[in-house]
Amino acid sequence: MVAVEAHKSKMTQAREESLHGLVARLDIPVSDISILDCAFTHTSYANEHKSKHINHNQRLEFLGDAVLDLIIGEYLFKTYPDMAEGDLTKIKAATVCEDSLASVSRSLQLGQYLLLGHGERASGGNNRNSILADTFESLIGAIYISTDYQTAMNFVLKHLITYIKQALEGKRGKDYKTLLQEYVQRDGDKHTVYRLLSESGPDHAKTFHMVVEINGVTYEAGSGKSKKIAEQHAAQLTLEKLMAK
Template sequence: MATGLDRQQGRFAGHVFRDPGLLQQALTHRSAGAPHNERLEFLGDAILGALIAEVLFTRWPAADEGTLTRARAELVRESSLAAVARELDLGARLVLGPGEMKSGGHRRDSILSDALEAVIAAVYLDSDLDTCRATVLPLFDRAIAALATGRIAKDAKTRLQEWLQARQRPLPVYELLSEGGEEHAKVFLVRCVLADVSIAAEGEGTSRRAAEQQAAEAVLGMLDASR
């Protein structure tokens, strides 16, 4: 995928900004000071979710709600967005504070995915929804084509819950063990516990949900090994 991103010229994926300052702000992390991209990230998250939902609804007319929901979640999760951002070489164009630059923030999934969402919002604010759709969706064409309807894997927490319910066993308990790191780079440590069989596993992630998913995946692996 061609990068299609030029901060100096105010261009992103074929869209030339009327207000290049919007693109500059979208690429500025909070560690570099204001104006930064957090508010744009909030808007971009909502816009991208709607655009992905729309394209899946249109392209997959036979898919049920559950399949569509899981497909959307797969496409907009942090690691998926970070992969798109890397293809665009977004990291090299980020404006970071000294601490984030030193710690390699331009390579971090959370920062890359947030920046991509912020740029999407910037395109929308600089133009309109139709232009934003035409600019953004081609970036996800390959990922969408790689998903097959009916084969979208359920997330680990859902799979673990269904496995336990099918055997009429108690649901897992998720315990937050720790929450550390700076405000913009939190790290969560969570334990997933199956009390009836004394099985537990830990997971770590940049959000509590991500940590819970990792812990649930580990518990599923333990259950598989014990069979």
């Protein structure tokens, strides 16, 4: 077992009980609750409490991202021995994309365990795709570093197997910008543009916020680790809203 980083903060009894409840609900054999406390601590919260020297979840996110990539890659490699490298890459990318990971986080209600700065919480950070996707990766990192690879693999496949199947069926990793353009042009030519609303976070971990404008009318805004991801998110939300009318 790899040594676990200390969180360097004293949890309240309510916080500790909440995380123990998460462990029981998700059936994960993590005995050191402090590593989960770290996994659910966003940089914005740590920055607002610098005097307490709180460890945030970016290192666990980095580790979880690598472990997740290996688990899905290994599963696809062993399960589909005749699949070409290009198809393996495509299916893996569609499975571990921000949209999929955020969806899993929502289904597991991970957002309610997040410690966020006042600004992030006020702007709905605990339901933002980019933050939820990062949180799922942080949780994977925490499980891996405090247990072992097999345990992390079992957890990942349990919660992502449906998304793998959807990716294989072409239902994941869609180009929402193209789908939106095709949808709005059914009634004639429409001019669709994506405008940068704002950027947040440090230079090495920025989050971009983009909004869709169709014929000068502003629609939904999306966020992501890059402008392209944020545009896809904005297009997805706009398409869902238009189709719901």
